[in-house]
Amino acid sequence: MMMGVGKNRTMMGVRRGRVTTGTGKNRKRFEKVKKAAGKGLLFPILLLPGLLVILPVLLLLSGSLMDSWELGGYIGTVFTDGSEFISWKLFPDYPSFSNYGKLLFETPQFFVLFWNSMKLVLCILAGQLIFAVPAAWGFAAYPGRGSQGLFALYVVLMLLPFQVTMLSSYLVLNRLSFLNTHQAIIWPAVFSTFPVFLSYGGFKSIPYQMLEAARVDGAGELTIFVRLGLPLGKSGLLSAMVLGFLEYWNLLEQPMAFLEDKSLWPLSLYLPQITWGQAGFAFCASVVTLVPAVFVFIIGQDYLEQGIIYSGLKE
Amino acid sequence: MRKKRRRFFCLFVFPGFFGITVFALAPFLDVVKRSFTAAVTGAFVGGKNYQVIFQNQAFLLAVKNTIRFTLTGIPLLVSAGLMVALMLSGFKNKGWIKSIYLFPLAMPTATVVMVWKLVFYKQGFLNLFLTRAGLVTGLWGEVHKDYLGTAAAFWVLVGSYIWKNLGYTVILWLTGIGGISGEMLEAAKVDGAGGWQRLWRVVLPNLKGSLFTIVILSFLNSFKIYREAYLTAGAYPDQSMYLLQHLFNNWFVNLELDKMAAAAVCTGGVLMLAILLLQRLWEDR
Numbered sequence: 001m002m003m004g005v006g007k008n009r010t011m012m013g014v015r016r017g018r019v020t021t022g023t024g025k026n027r028k029r030f031e032k033v034k035k036a037a038g039k040g041l042l043f044p045i046l047l048l049p050g051l052l053v054i055l056p057v058l059l060l061l062s063g064s065l066m067d068s069w070e071l072g073g074y075i076g077t078v079f080t081d082g083s084e085f086i087s088w089k090l091f092p093d094y095p096s097f098s099n100y101g102k103l104l105f106e107t108p109q110f111f112v113l114f115w116n117s118m119k120l121v122l123c124i125l126a127g128q129l130i131f132a133v134p135a136a137w138g139f140a141a142y143p144g145r146g147s148q149g150l151f152a153l154y155v156v157l158m159l160l161p162f163q164v165t166m167l168s169s170y171l172v173l174n175r176l177s178f179l180n181t182h183q184a185i186i187w188p189a190v191f192s193t194f195p196v197f198l199s200y201g202g203f204k205s206i207p208y209q210m211l212e213a214a215r216v217d218g219a220g221e222l223t224i225f226v227r228l229g230l231p232l233g234k235s236g237l238l239s240a241m242v243l244g245f246l247e248y249w250n251l252l253e254q255p256m257a258f259l260e261d262k263s264l265w266p267l268s269l270y271l272p273q274i275t276w277g278q279a280g281f282a283f284c285a286s287v288v289t290l291v292p293a294v295f296v297f298i299i300g301q302d303y304l305e306q307g308i309i310y311s312g313l314k315e
Numbered sequence: 316m317r318k319k320r321r322r323f324f325c326l327f328v329f330p331g332f333f334g335i336t337v338f339a340l341a342p343f344l345d346v347v348k349r350s351f352t353a354a355v356t357g358a359f360v361g362g363k364n365y366q367v368i369f370q371n372q373a374f375l376l377a378v379k380n381t382i383r384f385t386l387t388g389i390p391l392l393v394s395a396g397l398m399v400a401l402m403l404s405g406f407k408n409k410g411w412i413k414s415i416y417l418f419p420l421a422m423p424t425a426t427v428v429m430v431w432k433l434v435f436y437k438q439g440f441l442n443l444f445l446t447r448a449g450l451v452t453g454l455w456g457e458v459h460k461d462y463l464g465t466a467a468a469f470w471v472l473v474g475s476y477i478w479k480n481l482g483y484t485v486i487l488w489l490t491g492i493g494g495i496s497g498e499m500l501e502a503a504k505v506d507g508a509g510g511w512q513r514l515w516r517v518v519l520p521n522l523k524g525s526l527f528t529i530v531i532l533s534f535l536n537s538f539k540i541y542r543e544a545y546l547t548a549g550a551y552p553d554q555s556m557y558l559l560q561h562l563f564n565n566w567f568v569n570l571e572l573d574k575m576a577a578a579a580v581c582t583g584g585v586l587m588l589a590i591l592l593l594q595r596l597w598e599d600r
Contacts, residue, residue, distance in 0.1 A: 049415070050415040050416075052478065078438065085442065085443040138323070157335065164579050250425075252424060268423055282429060287426075289423050290426050
């Protein structure tokens with residue numbers, strides 16, 4: 001009897017054990033299914049914003065490939081203030097490059113504006129390399145009480161929006177008679193503190209002991225900067241360049257305030273001036289403006305991400 | 316040794332600092348001085364300029380709208396970013412999804428605005444879509460709302476701000492989430508904490524540091540929304556989206572430099588206080 005009970009108990013135990021392992025397996029499988037289903041649901045939710053990003057680009061691309069007549073048929077209602085809705089075809093009925101041809105071969109002004117933009121961006125970035133990168137190295141390699149205070153000032157300056165500093169910039173540009181020249185845009189941007197902050201993030205990631213070791217080995221401070229700092233901390237300055245390109249390719253407030261002469265304007269300011277009557281033209285110009293930004297975005301994406309992460313680092 | 320280092324610090328920092336002094340610091344002091352003088356004569360007028368701007372309807376409206384925009388846009392952006400980041404953190408291969416979210420950052424505003432005009436025009440794509448949806452569901456008729464010329468413009472602006480900056484915040488949140496130690500999460504799991512519990516009790520409290528950073532950067536970027544606002548609606552848009560930036564620009568165009576100086580000092584002062592406060596909060600943790 002006793003044995004029987006014992007046996008029974010063990011048997012029940014075994015059975016129970018089996019049953020529990022069974023539910024365990026089931027539960028695991030259930031969790032797996034739930035996870036997969038969760039991911040399957042998440043995916044469309046995550047892709048929805050993706051659609052919101054891709055559709056505008058497709059809209060611009062397809063619009064740029066329509067001839068003016070077809071485009072007019074679709075969006076005519078916008079500039080005639082008609083009562084019917086806008087319509088669209090992602091694949092134009094009569095695809096043509098005629099607007100591109102007009103823009104690229106018959107509109108010399110467009111080239112002027114394009115090169116204005118390029119010149120501004122490249123000059124600004126070159127200037128930032130010369131002034132901001134060494135400054136960032138100074139802050140990262142020679143920490144001290146004075147440098148901390150100064151760095152805090154840089155951070156505050158970085159966070160002030162253009163509108164707050166607009167009047168001060170105007171006053172100094174006026175005194176230097178830079179107004180209505182490209183220098184009015186270039187110089188204030190060269191001395192912006194944002195690239196200092198980003199490059200600082202890259203330089204700060206170099207272990208301090210490494211610099212000390214180089215010093216012990218007798219390397220001069222300039223050698224350390226050129227041979228150690230620049231190669232090891234390049235991610236910071238490259239991300240500053242990528243973010244800088246996207247920012248200055250998109251210049252608006254500064255040229256609007258400081259450049260009166262339209263032939264000096266960058267593309268970003270000229271583009272919105274094209275009227276709906278020349279919509280086909282506007283679409284092409286938008287695409288051409290978009291191309292360099294997309295190019296930099298694609299080749300610089302890792303640095304862009306890195307730069308965002310650096311900009312989020314506490315000092 | 317210390318002396319030598321200080322010398323090199325100066326060598327590296329000074330050229331840039333000189334430029335910053337010339338182009339930012341010195342002229343700002345000039346602006347502070349000007350905020351206490353009359354625009355034309357340059358005579359000292361005390362706090363009169365400040366009195367004038369605080370009785371100026373346009374200034375009060377712009378301040379109100381800017382505050383309203385910041386208080387609506389930033390919480391929405393920050394929480395949307397957190398939600399996306401939490402969803403994304405489970406994926407192994409998230410590179411290209413991140414790229415999609417980041418892409419609007421690269422799109423020049425001028426091109427975006429062109430699309431926005433087609434979308435939000437009263438016969439535009441959004442109303443077309445809504446009308447079609449209404450036809451299918453039978454719930455409503457044709458929609459002919461004008462989004463850019465009415466108070467709805469404010470929400471177009473908020474949406475545009477989120478659209479542009481979401482990728483930025485998602486990356487920062489993901490970095491924060493990636494920084495939480497796996498051991499801690501594992502320990503919570505072993506102790507029997509469910510998914511939601513782990514989220515509320517472990518993940519979110521550990522993201523406080525990221526929150527400060529993200530709020531600051533979103534704030535910084537919130538001023539750039541002026542580009543979209545100006546390009547869609549010009550210098551005098553609907554009242555609901557007349558921002559401080561519009562006001563500064565219009566004062567600049569009209570050469571009302573005395574008011575501008577006073578407003579720049581006020582805005583700069585408020586911003587500096589906010590930044591210092593947040594810095595203090597950072598250090599306390």
